[in-house]
Amino acid sequence: MSCGNARVGGILPRKCFSGIGRQERLSPLLFYGKTPAGGCLVATLPASEKGAFRRVERGSLVKRRSGIEAEGRRPIACIIPPFLLERMAEAGDSAIRRRAVVDLAQATAVHAVRDLVRTMPSLLATPSPSCCRDRLIYDAGGSDNLPGRLVRREGDRRSRDPAVNEAYDHSGATYDFYSEVFGRNSLDDAGMTLISSVHAGEADGEGYQPMNNAFWNGSQMAYGDGDGLVFGRFTQALDVVAHELTHGVQSFTSNLVYRGESGALNEHFADVFGVLVRQWSQAGAAKRGRRKEGASTKDRKATSRSERSWLIGAELVVPAATRRAVRDMQHPGTAFVNDPLLGTDPQPAHWKDRYRGTADRGGVHINSGIANRAFVLAAEALDDEPWQTAGRIWYDTMLEIPSRASFADAARVTTRIARDDHGAVAAEAVREAWKAVGVKVSAAKRAAGAA
């Protein structure tokens, strides 16, 4: 299809969609252009056929996709999954639509770097000068020029900018969690410096917009300030920061391929340790508070089951009756329901309902809900804090699971590690948890303890 006369910001010429069937015309369409990175979203076309589009170069409009069935692009591993951005790209509000289109293009570019880093993670690692916790916080000044201006180093006084302090505190809490709970020295277990840029922006052809996402690009974190309508400042949520940094840990360990079942497991491990860092940090704060008040050791149990939150990104979403978080690990599919901008959470809670399509790299942010629920069930069945037995089993699994692992592999490895290192009760809890979400560990393989 030739659309060489398309103008940036103009009306899409009728001949550009002359081959589109009636059914497809009724729903908003998303158009993808060819880029060296493999293609990115360049325009939206509402049903009125008058959608403005941007970043279209002469002759570059080559593909059309509808809804979330958009393949052929590079994967996106930001905290906000592509199907949500695509949904927002279809919003009636032009400001939201414009922002979502830019976010998708940005995420695509980021992933070109991440793909490289996946094969050579040590390439971009900055070694800590002291071989222990070392953080650098930069201010990107609303641009995409990373990292930006250095505003806080390890040990510096607090800043007047809350985003700087949140990035500093949350990357520090993530470092401390991995160090104190698992004895891991930073993402690479070799003291890599944790670099964050706050106030990251995105160019949209008319200037910079605050980024509506957060990402780990293989060498550093970057946080946007959000649109204030759906998402707030991305540094606010500790679980979001820890989720992204766990993608970093994975690039140095299991390196799970970011597609299909292994990709959903990659997202799953990022959610597990994202939520555990938050729970562990909150428990530490609660314990410190109780010590101050002189409470007895009877209240040592930091969190009761009913107090535990398994939400991802609850602090991130702008409150509304139709949304509570980005994901709910305990009750997948309920984080947002009939939301005018986000739609309904597509995560299944059981293997039989797994997503089988090609969107979202084969459902990496969708099917992760199944494994997330298995983890919560295992953790809740064990009589200690979730980061203790269950967290340790999942951490050891993340270190050794093969990069193309399936859900059945994850069930088998977690069950074997539970049995070998934590005993029969733990093994039973883990096996039952996987069984409850429809992933069975076969008897023969269980006996062989195969990985």
Ligand SMILES: [Zn+2]
């Ligand atoms: Zn992720």
